[in-house]
Every structure is written in C-alpha cells, then in structure tokens.
Amino acid sequence: MSLNPCPSNFPAYSNSVRSEAIPALSYLVLARKWRPQTFQDLIGQEHVCRTLQNAIESGRVAHAFLFTGARGVGKTSAARILAKALQCENGPVQEPCNACPACLEITSGNSVDVIEIDGASNTGVEDIRELRENIKYLPSRCRFKIFIIDEVHMLSTSAFNALLKTLEEPPPHVKFIFATTEPHKVPITILSRCQRFDFKRIPLPKIVDLLRTIVAEEKVAVSEASLTAIARKGDGSMRDSLSTLDQVLAFCGNGVEDDEVIALLGVVDRRLLLETSRAVFARDCQAALDIVARVDSFGYNMRSFCQELIDHFRNFVVLKVLANPAELLDLAEGELADIREQATAGTLDQLQRYLSILLKAEAEMSLSGFTRLILEMALLKMCTLLPVVPVDELIERLKALEGGGGQKLASPSVAPRAPQATVPATTRTLETPEKTPPAADPSSSTPTPSQEGWPGFVAFVNSEKISLGKILEHGRPLQFSAKDVEIGFPAGSFHLSCLQDAETLASLTELAARFCKATPAVRLTSLNGEHKGLPSTVQEKKSLEADGRQRKLEEAARKHPLVTAAVEIFEAEITEVVALERDAGAKEEID
C-alpha cells in the first residue's frame, strides 16, 4: 500500500486544522499530528477499509457498526473517517475530501451531527436517554446523525437496554459506530444488531514504515534498529509506538543513538539475541556464557531475556516450516534477513529441541531465584546438544542392524537364551563358599553328599506331601546321610513348631526312609543367633539363583549389539532388564 500520512496531500489536514483542534499545545504529540484522515492512511486495517468502502460505494451502509480490537490500532480513527466519508459534501464517498466544512468539522471535533461519546464516562441510563432524545431530531446540517460510542462495553446494563430499543428500530437518518477493546463484554443483543469489524494488531514492518516517514518529516536521524525497537515496544499499537517515538525524541533530541534508545526503552538489544543463537549454532559455550554475563550486567531481567530468546528461536522454526513466513513473524525486514542467514545452521528437529529447553528453563525460572544459573544451564545444554538424527533414519539403522546382524544374534555370547545355558554353572559356583559347613558330616559313610541330597529330598517331600515340603524349604540340612538327618530351624520359628508335632515328625521320618532307602534318625535342631556358615536352605538357594540369573540377563542385554546401538543412537540409559515369558519357561528347565 502507499503510505500517505503526509499532511501536504490533504489541504484540510494542514496547519489550520491542527491549530484549530488543539490550540493550547505548542507541541502536538505525534499520535495526533499523524492521525490518519483517510482510509488509505489507516495502516494495517486494509480488510476493514475495503469492506467499508465497498459498502459506501454500493449504498448498503449498515445502521450500526462495531469496531473491535486492541488499543491504538485505529478503531476511533476509522470511525471518524467513516463518519466523514458518509457526511462529506461530495458524498457519501469512498474517501472523505477533508476539505469541505462537514469534513473539517468532524476532524476538529466540532460537528453537531457527529456525536462522540466516551462509554467509560457516560455509562448511565440517563446518558442513553438523552441520546435517544437527541436521535429524534433530524441532522441539522449533514446527511446523518452519527453517534460514535467509544469503549461501548463500559455501558451499564440499563444503558444497553435503552440503546437496544433504538437499535431495534433505528430512524433512517441515524448511524451508530461502536468501538471496544472487549467485545465479549458487549451484550449479544447489541452485537447481533451491529456489523462487526475486527481490527488487527498492526504488523511491525508497517509501523516501522510509518515511523521512518515521520522521522524523515521531523528531520531527525534515527537508525532502523532503533525504529524497530520503538515499534516493537508498541506491540502492534500505532498509538503506543508513536507515543514511544515522542518519548525517544524528547529524551534524545536530534541525535538519537541506538544504545540510548535501548536503555531508555528498557528492551533487550536484538543483537544479543542474534549473538545467542549464533553461539548456540556454533556450539560455543564460552560465548553463550559471556552473553548471559552481559545480560546480567545490563540489569536485564533474566526471565524476560529467556522469553525473548523463546520468541527468537520460534522465529527460526517458523522460518523453517513456512514458505512465506513474514506474516507470522513480527520482524522488521533487516531482522528477517539476519534470522534467515542464521537459520541454515540448524535443523528443524534441533530448533524444536532448543525451544523445549528454553521453555522448560522459563518455567523453572518462575519457581526459582537462580534465574541466571537456570539460563546458563539451558544455554550450555543447547550448545552441547548432539546433532539430531531423524527418526526415519534411526529406524533404518536399527533395521539394518537386525537384518545384517542375524549371525551375531546366533552367537552364544549375545544370544538372548545364552544366559540360561550358563546358569547351572553359576549355581554351582555360588554354592562353593558353603562347601565346608561344620555340619557336613565327614564321618558319613553314605555316598549321598549332603548338599546334593538335601534339595533332592525336599523336592521328593514336595511331591509326596507339599505342606511338609514347603516347611522343609526353610530348614538347614545340618546333617543329611542315610543314617543321620538333622534339620536346623530358627529357635521358636513357626516351621519348627509345625514339625515338632509327633504325627508330622513321624511322616517326615517315613519319607526320609523312603528317599534314602534306609532308616535314618531324623532330628530337629533349634538354632540360635547367626546362621552364617551353616548350610543354606532351599529357599535361600532359590533366591540366590534368581539373583544370578537376573545379573546374567542384564549383562547379556547390555552387551547385545542391538541394545548398545540403540543406547548410542538414542543417547539412552538402560534402567531395567525384564525377563520375558520365554525366559520364565527356561527357568523351569534349569530348576
């Protein structure tokens, strides 16, 4: 669009109008001096202007309009331009002439037929009743009676009700233009009777464009970077951006330095953001930490800086995924070029990981006092992040390992079933330290070694009389031979008391005789204190075996080439090795 705020284009908007409007002020604030006087001047709201102009052109102008949007985006200006376009002596026209008496009166705020009401200070039903009285009379000089109600959401409920009656049956000579920052507070009954226009926040480059024109007109040299900082501070509001420019000009005079502007506005220097991303892309930890130190020395808030960084890295992501990213990026042209230049250094995955690190850091900062430390750690993590391998590629690599590694899998050292094959040997070695218990009967003449025979005997009893077998699993075979069976239990234990029953002891003796094919004397011994050095119970052996099997399984799993490859590729850590069903089956074989 062509920018046309220059007063010289519009005779009506010359010094005479200005001095008439605000005669008391020697210095006219920029926001008023540069207030748009035509639809063409209304920056960033082209969609609104086009629709309104088409409506005027086709003669289908609604009775009531609702202009919504953030502060300072041009709602009230648009309302006045629309009023002028409707009242202009040449019109209704698509653009007001800004020269006829009707236009001039509206510009200066003196029109008797265009009544501006501030909803915030005229909220009562009385005000609206007065308005309704006023509506009855025909316009005194112009075509319409136009009521512009700003901040309309501030009206009281009774005022809205009074207004509604007028909106339901509007006289043909009346037009309403409502403006609000909070449309959700306007009753639906009112909303439904208005033609609604949503004003957008103004894109940064467009604000910068106007600021550039203004400083040229004011004959002040201000750099692009400073203009961008000023516009960004305005956050999509033209009025706020112009107020900020006023402030900068008042503070800096005619020599506006970038550093002064940045200090005055209290904003983060964009160069720091670019330096940070450059450090991260270059994996330069030193540079990243230096930047944090500088941010700290400038007295910036660390969390604000982190939030700026999040925005900054979002820019990279948007740039990566969109063909035409400018619309979604609130960046001046020069900034976009800087981002574009750096963006080639990172992949999308990488950028997304950076973003999630920063987002996490920002959340942590809200809970902790160590904001600098958190930011430093986040940046270090970003600098040292390993390059990301796309998931597709990982899957390919794993497939290649599985397919090509078939031989490897069959090798006994790594095959999943290998650990079980070695378990019996392990079991035996585990027993070795207990080979010389004091209870091992050296005088025994029977060939059955006590340690070998006892588990067999317990298994035999389990098969014959399981209740008795389960008790024996907790007993220690102090002696086990064809003539002597001595079983130790902890003094006062439940198992001991069970066996001390005469009948139970008799059946135990009978089973021992059958197992040994002899008539051993069966004795029960009550054990006190430490059991160290005594023969193990079957229960203890079982749990030792289970431990050994688990350890073997874990060892085998960690050595497995597929596992080691996955650990490396994913930068993973093995937290647990779980035996699958088929291992449980294998366990039976071993027992």
Ligand SMILES: [Zn+2]
């Ligand atoms: Zn006119």
